[in-house]
Amino acid sequence: MAQRRTDLAVEAHQLWREGAGEATALPGIRSVEAEREGFPVTTVTVTDEKAGEAIGKAPGVYITLELEGLLRREEDAFRRAVRAIAGELSPLLPEGPALVAGLGNRAVTPDVIGPLALEHLLVTRHLVEQVPDHFGHLRPVAAVSPGVLASTGVESAAAVSALARELKPACAVVVDALAARSLERLCRTVQLSDTGIVPGSGVGNHRQALDRDTLGVPVFSVGVPTVVDGATLALDLLEGVGVRAPGRDALAGGGDLFVTPRDIDSRAAVLAKALGYGISLALNPSLTAEDLTMLLE
Numbered sequence: 001m002a003q004r005r006t007d008l009a010v011e012a013h014q015l016w017r018e019g020a021g022e023a024t025a026l027p028g029i030r031s032v033e034a035e036r037e038g039f040p041v042t043t044v045t046v047t048d049e050k051a052g053e054a055i056g057k058a059p060g061v062y063i064t065l066e067l068e069g070l071l072r073r074e075e076d077a078f079r080r081a082v083r084a085i086a087g088e089l090s091p092l093l094p095e096g097p098a099l100v101a102g103l104g105n106r107a108v109t110p111d112v113i114g115p116l117a118l119e120h121l122l123v124t125r126h127l128v129e130q131v132p133d134h135f136g137h138l139r140p141v142a143a144v145s146p147g148v149l150a151s152t153g154v155e156s157a158a159a160v161s162a163l164a165r166e167l168k169p170a171c172a173v174v175v176d177a178l179a180a181r182s183l184e185r186l187c188r189t190v191q192l193s194d195t196g197i198v199p200g201s202g203v204g205n206h207r208q209a210l211d212r213d214t215l216g217v218p219v220f221s222v223g224v225p226t227v228v229d230g231a232t233l234a235l236d237l238l239e240g241v242g243v244r245a246p247g248r249d250a251l252a253g254g255g256d257l258f259v260t261p262r263d264i265d266s267r268a269a270v271l272a273k274a275l276g277y278g279i280s281l282a283l284n285p286s287l288t289a290e291d292l293t294m295l296l297e
Helices: 009-020 049-055 077-092 113-118 125-130 156-167 230-240 248-256 264-283 289-296
Strands: 029-036 039-046 060-066 098-102 141-144 171-180 189-193 219-229
Touching: 009 029, 009 039, 009 049, 009 060, 009 189, 029 049, 029 077, 039 049, 039 077, 060 077, 077 189, 077 219, 077 264, 077 289, 098 113, 098 156, 098 264, 113 171, 113 219, 113 264, 141 156, 156 171, 171 264, 189 264, 219 230, 219 264, 264 289
Parallel strands: 098 141, 098 171, 171 219
Antiparallel strands: 029 039, 039 060, 060 189, 189 219
């Protein structure tokens, strides 16, 4: 099978199964399906290096939330989505101060998820330090949007790493846009992981990783797929109508093309707000979505 491009572990695992046969199990990979707040949740756990190499993912935990109801504006969908994100992320996080980094380019709408999420994040580090009587019960949270190399001349990993050395957080949470294989997953899926992230990997623009090795602390990633690689989309569309797809090399021109929804601006705004609120609740579980609305808006 021609290679497809995806940042989602659940899709990478499915692609491996399609190549090996649906009934074939890959030792070292465990996939569990569940539900939280009415949203489907799939947890893919990669337990060894060999299995990780097979699906192109580092060993670790990858949690996929399907938030279809959020875009359909179902009743109470936003608060349920926020609680679902927080409920899945919170158990992964160690106690102590946190640094949240919003990766991406504000000038490119499909890449704005990271910076936009920070606008809905409860930043508390200064409040805890300066007004401990009122805010001492909260976890200290700092945030940074390092921009992109083309605009700053500085790698995102270098900027975040320098700040991590200064602030000495217990962990870092990195928010970024991702690439999916399936159009149906665009702006409907959130992936949480305890393995860190490689900025730009989904669009073939690999930058320095943000992980425990580069930051010196545990790094957790939160991502939303906003684009599909053109060649990947062409291969799936051809196979979907029964046409034997050519190899990916025959569609090489599609490797520079990325497809995104026409209403990506409104979708990104909804998802970014949900991520900002969800991460805030995961870091400070004593709060509610209503508390955040009061504090942030």
